[in-house]
Amino acid sequence: MRLLTHNMLSCNIKGVxxxxxxxxxxxxxxxKPVDLNPDFLRNMFHKVEWKALVDAAKSLxxxxxxxxxxxxxxxxxxxxxxxxxxxxxxHLEEGALVCPETGxxxxxxxxxxxxxxxxxxx
Amino acid sequence: xxxxxxxxxxxxxxxxxxxxxxDSFALVDALLADxxxxxxxxxxxxxEVGCGSGYVITSLALMLKEKVPDTYYVATDMNPDAVRVTxxxxxxxxxxxxxxxxxxxxxxxxxxxGLVDVMVVNPPYVPxxxxxxxxxxxxxxxxxxxxxxxxxxxxxxxxxxxxxxxGWLYLVTLTANNPSQICRQMxxxxxxxxxxxQRSTDEESLHIIxxxxxxxxxPSLKETTAPNSESLLSQFxxxxxxxxxxxxxxx
Numbered sequence: 106m107r108l109l110t111h112n113m114l115s116c117n118i119k120g121v122x123x124x125x126x127x128x129x130x131x132x133x134x135x136x137k138p139v140d141l142n143p144d145f146l147r148n149m150f151h152k153v154e155w156k157a158l159v160d161a162a163k164s165l166x167x168x169x170x171x172x173x174x175x176x177x178x179x180x181x182x183x184x185x186x187x188x189x190x191x192x193x194x195x196h197l198e199e200g201a202l203v204c205p206e207t208g209x210x211x212x213x214x215x216x217x218x219x220x221x222x223x224x225x226x227x
Numbered sequence: 228x229x230x231x232x233x234x235x236x237x238x239x240x241x242x243x244x245x246x247x248x249x250d251s252f253a254l255v256d257a258l259l260a261d262x263x264x265x266x267x268x269x270x271x272x273x274x275e276v277g278c279g280s281g282y283v284i285t286s287l288a289l290m291l292k293e294k295v296p297d298t299y300y301v302a303t304d305m306n307p308d309a310v311r312v313t314x315x316x317x318x319x320x321x322x323x324x325x326x327x328x329x330x331x332x333x334x335x336x337x338x339x340x341g342l343v344d345v346m347v348v349n350p351p352y353v354p355x356x357x358x359x360x361x362x363x364x365x366x367x368x369x370x371x372x373x374x375x376x377x378x379x380x381x382x383x384x385x386x387x388x389x390x391x392x393x394g395w396l397y398l399v400t401l402t403a404n405n406p407s408q409i410c411r412q413m414x415x416x417x418x419x420x421x422x423x424x425q426r427s428t429d430e431e432s433l434h435i436i437x438x439x440x441x442x443x444x445x446p447s448l449k450e451t452t453a454p455n456s457e458s459l460l461s462q463f464x465x466x467x468x469x470x471x472x473x474x475x476x477x478x
Binding site: 106107109110112113114115116117124125140142144145148149152154215216217218219220221222 | 326336339
């Protein structure tokens with residue numbers, strides 16, 4: 106699971122209001138290089154919750170993202186490289202996503218998060 | 228080696244996962260028939276709901292790979308075996324998608340509201356008893372409840388929420404699902420529709436329908452839970468004397 110996907114997921118339990126971002130418990134992290142596309146990153150920059158990405162990257166052991174950002178940074182190749190690496194190249198392979206409100210753990214196995222709910226959570 | 232669609236011999240399988248069948252082929256043929264438009268559309272985010280064997284999402288990724296290389300693909304299924312099989316099918320074709328085990332798009336709705344450019348759905352559309360819907364394993368791939376509409380009717384409002392302003396939905400339907408009624412219901416949400424592929428087999432007659440927001444169509448309904456009373460209300464609200472003559476009315 107890439108961190109862009111993590112940035113798209115919230116806890117889906119009925120009644121939970123602060124279900125984003127899910128806290129990452131990482132057991133195994135993979136890096137898979139992919140081509141960098143500046144246009145894609147500029148497009149995604151406006152859709153990503155930055156703080157959630159920074160914290161998620163840290164929980165995977167990557168602390169090179171700046172804490173605060175502004176769109177002018179998208180002109181910097183160094184910034185784009187770091188953003189690209191955090192967003193698309195780091196994968197949570199094994200671990201869990203934890204709801205910040207309830208503490209419910211959603212397992213991630215072989216890179217696939219399982220967001221299925223129990224009957225009493227729907 | 229590069230393919231235009233997924234190759235059957237490379238599609239992975241599992242006893243509890245629906246194999247590519249006439250409906251899967253019809254959906255991929257619809258995407259191929261609309262490929263020129265898809266390439267111009269340059270979707271940034273594509274989602275397949277109910278990815279099964281992975282035949283459809285793999286085919287879509289292969290079709291767009293060369294000309295729209297940065298599309299982000301997400302595929303979901305409530306059957307964990309299906310999601311694993313989809314992973315294997317994608318890998319066998321050298322393409323990539325993010326996979327999530329979930330019910331329809333549960334967990335993604337909040338953050339992806341209005342961001343999906345293409346949504347592809349081959350839903351469980353076979354009319355069955357209601358209590359067969361959503362069971363674990365392979366039955367979830369086809370059991371559609373009364374008129375086969377139980378899951379389709381849940382997906383339509385979700386698609387409306389998730390699709391971007393320029394978003395498209397491709398949906399597989401069976402004649403028994405009453406596709407013209409589905410089109411009318413989507414029209415009430417402001418969508419135009421077109422049958423991209425129509426195909427009759429020995430067992431079923433399939434329509435692959437494409438939906439998109441049409442600025443000419445003004446949404447008339449927010450919810451379709453009570454169509455009769457709603458449409459009556461909206462008819463009343465069009466009478467200007469009703470609005471002008473009753474300042475206390477909430478219509």
